[in-house]
Amino acid sequence: xxxxxxxxxxxxxxxxxxxxxxxxxxxxxxxxxxxxxxxxxxxxxxxxxxxxxxxxxxxxxxxxxxxxxxxxxxxxxxxxxxxxxxxxxxxxxxxxxxxxxxxxxxxxxxxx
Amino acid sequence: xxxxxxxxxxxxxxxxxxxxxxxxxxxxxxxxxxxxxxxxxxxxxxxxxxxxxxxxxxxxxxxxxxxxxxxxxxxxxxxxxxxxxxxxxxxxxxxxxxxxxxxxxxxxxxxxxxxx
Numbered sequence: 001x002x003x004x005x006x007x008x009x010x011x012x013x014x015x016x017x018x019x020x021x022x023x024x025x026x027x028x029x030x031x032x033x034x035x036x037x038x039x040x041x042x043x044x045x046x047x048x049x050x051x052x053x054x055x056x057x058x059x060x061x062x063x064x065x066x067x068x069x070x071x072x073x074x075x076x077x078x079x080x081x082x083x084x085x086x087x088x089x090x091x092x093x094x095x096x097x098x099x100x101x102x103x104x105x106x107x108x109x110x111x112x
Numbered sequence: 113x114x115x116x117x118x119x120x121x122x123x124x125x126x127x128x129x130x131x132x133x134x135x136x137x138x139x140x141x142x143x144x145x146x147x148x149x150x151x152x153x154x155x156x157x158x159x160x161x162x163x164x165x166x167x168x169x170x171x172x173x174x175x176x177x178x179x180x181x182x183x184x185x186x187x188x189x190x191x192x193x194x195x196x197x198x199x200x201x202x203x204x205x206x207x208x209x210x211x212x213x214x215x216x217x218x219x220x221x222x223x224x225x226x227x228x
Contacts, residue, residue: 004154031215033215033216033217035217040222041221041222042116042202042204042219042220042221042222043155043202043204043217043219044219045216045217045218048215048216088154088155090217092215099145099157099160099170100215100217101157101171102147102154102155102156103154104152104153104154105154
């Protein structure tokens, strides 16, 4: 079963607006990562947040993590048409496991 | 650096045929992974390897076998293909093996497999 579930499944916004997508997970984690996938391509790592961190920034990306609620959010500010893609969260569980579990993704469309 | 490459990019198989997907990485990564991606299902881990000569089962290993004879290569085999294995397959690698591990996974471009 999927560890992470993204919400919403699909999101359509105008260029320049902010996009927020959420990820919920089930078990304790070591870290949570966000990836982007352009249509027909492989995934690209965006940002990683560790379990002892609450917020992290990278350029126009802001990620928050609430371990008490087992949830994370990814905010993309001032969106661009090039941000159109699917976004996935991936959780690495506590306990030293070397694998991560991906969620089902949020499909973002940014309209020029 | 080429990063992670996958061969082939597309393949059509008949039910019962076999094939091997090849993944190669030139980043000296210890860990390698095979995923399948189906619509609405996200990525599901098939098998993974934490080093040369080692493999382990992931979430959906049935019907697949893997081998990691060389550190840079990770092979995924389908012994007797079934229509349920129609999917897009992604290979990924991670962890440069230094004292400060990086959990970021680097993905290949994918192999689109259709089993008829």
